[in-house]
Amino acid sequence: METNEIKKWLSSDIFIFFKQGKPYLWDFRNHRQFEISTEDFSRLSEFAEGSKIKQDKVDQAITEAGILTDGPSNEEEWGWDFLARIYHIGTSHPNAPSPYEPSQHIEYAKSYLDFCQSIHASSPQVLIKKGGTKNLLPTPNYQELINASLWHTLVKRQTCRDFYDETISIESLSTILGGTLGAVDRGHYDSPVGVQRFGYRRTSPSAGGLQATEGYVWVRKVKDITPGIYHYVNDEHYLEEISPLPIDPLSTLLCNQHWCDDLAFAIFFVAKFDVMWWKYPHSRAYRPMLMDIGHLSQTFQLLATALGLQTWLTGYFHDKEINNLLKLTEPKEQVIFVVGAGHGSGSGYDRTVRRLLDENS
């Protein structure tokens, strides 16, 4: 029996999924999940078209869940598909800010310390070794970087798509790896207030200080290093062998961006999801995971530029095949971004594009 003459509509910020054989509704704007029955499901479909509330248990539960609206969903302007919307809205903070209250500082500090201590016992491995044959690297030589002007380096950095097929020195690779991914300042990474020491610091900031990114190096033309795939051991500064280089060039893994085939080396930035899951189990942490790698990428670009190399970067690649090549344990380790460097002209246009431009000019 319909008792309320006012029509209601189902919110557009929901989706239905199955977990352990049971259907659930996920209200991703308000971060709430509800197990639903077949009756709920068929009623929800009616509300999707607009329906008057009935006075029964099903409608009462749907009303209380707060997923009905007063009008049909107003398709907001959104340039990506629904998946990106679910992710963006679903990881936005659902609550309004609470009023400013200085006395809460002590509660906040206490709960932060309690939280850190409660998770410390189960901390995942952060000093990663894969076990392959060790390849020692020379000590990084930071003198050239110390002498370089920050501003000139920032302005000089550019995305190059025209590399020469030339070898770079092992010192350059060592300095770039050490300066981007290596541990710095370990001795001073102490905590005066009782939070236990965790991991190591790098030159780039990292969400939660977790350093949840590893570097795998595609070595193609670096003096004194056999071409191959290596893992960089951050805290001890050496490379360990993963596998020989595949027969096909790098571009086959990078969606045919053929200008990368003359890079002297490339670094695959791999996220350690398990490290993020440990401290930040909410999927909002996917955002800082990406940003961590963005910071590392920029540090890489600046260091390589300051050493006189040209740089390139990409997020466009065949994930699964790269994960297999690097022998990663999915889903907890996954490639997220690729950067590379070598000698080159510095042109942002690859040679074929330049030729076409020249022909048409």
Ligand SMILES: Cc1cc2nc3c(=O)[nH]c(=O)nc-3n(C[C@H](O)[C@H](O)[C@H](O)COP(=O)(O)O)c2cc1C
């Ligand atoms: C997150 C990100 C992803 C990128 N992906 C690609 C890519 O897949 N292929 C490519 O050739 N360049 C890529 N680039 C480089 C941009 O095209 C380049 O930074 C932009 O054109 C500005 O030029 P500049 O770097 O010389 O200042 C990417 C840059 C960023 C920051």
